[in-house]
Amino acid sequence: MNILRYTRAWPLSLCLALLPAVALADDAAPPRSPAVLAQPALISAKAPRSVLLAITRAGERLVAVGERGIIVLSDDNGGSWRQAQVPVSVSLTAVQFVDAEQGWAVGHLGVVLRSQDGGQSWHKQLDGTQAAQLALASARAGGDEKRLKDAEWLVADGPDKPFLDLYFSDRRNGYIVGAYGLILRTRDGGDSWQPWMAHLDNPQGLNLYAIRHLDGALLIAGERGLLLRSRDDGASFQALASPYEGSFFGLLTTRRGGVLAYGLRGNAWWSTDQGDSWQALPTGVESALSAGLELSDGRLLLASQSGELLFTTPERLQVEHQRTHEGATVAALVEAADGSLASVGLGGVAAQQPVTPSPLSRNSL
16 A cells, blocks of 8 residues: 555645655555654754644643654743653654643544643653554454454554544543544543444545534545535444535534534534535635634634635624735644634744624624
């Protein structure tokens, strides 16, 4: 299987996130335990300006993660940053905190990290070697020949498969998803993990890019228009009729019960019935959409690969355009405690002024 075929039209941030995995996949004999899994991230004054791929809040603190295991923290709404101690040097692709203290980050080589002090320190809970062995044990117990062959391939190919997103509902219950249809579930805060691939209607093992919760349902988005939904607490995920054949890179769920799926070539689709039906959002851009955020005032914000910020409201689904202050690629966005926006991307972290609602937004909210 050639991982390069998956990268042809991905957003730049996602392509960069997978470059180390591509290099390992091309090796004749991929290492079972790469040194970076035990090598702490290098502490550097340049860390906030490194390539960063995800950002979130832990209470009022901002936490951003990225290449080579870099994690940086800000306690002044993005005004200044300091680097956290991280036990691995692999690129990290996603991060989530369920409260001001407890959080997880996932990334390359099947890495899962946990923090219990608001991101100041981290410990490794899982890596790709362990994940592959878990998949093999689960497949052997299940007796499915195809699953067994897939799991044997995972073990033989080495720990190079990245996790790309995660969702935790609380301190104990969560999921991680990634390349080649990988999904694992925990019910004890990540102390143990169960392979969950057999519970998904994803026979081709398509990449899973995003997982989110919405009004009692779990939604997953992936490549080739893949959309999955569970209404039984994750016991089973059924494929939804997709409005689009291109890849979805993100899901934005809202407090009012809507969901926006976004991806290649400026495509964004809105649903108010948990994915039973979809309405196109005319974004007016051709580049991939790489990040999404619901603002505190109810507006929805999308970021394009070309550096545009697209604001809309669920009521009118009209877009106003505002380019980022440097026109830089945005991999992820978060609204800080003071209402300002912080973004991460190829140039590291960038803070912007608080976003004032436009006349369109004020009239429709």
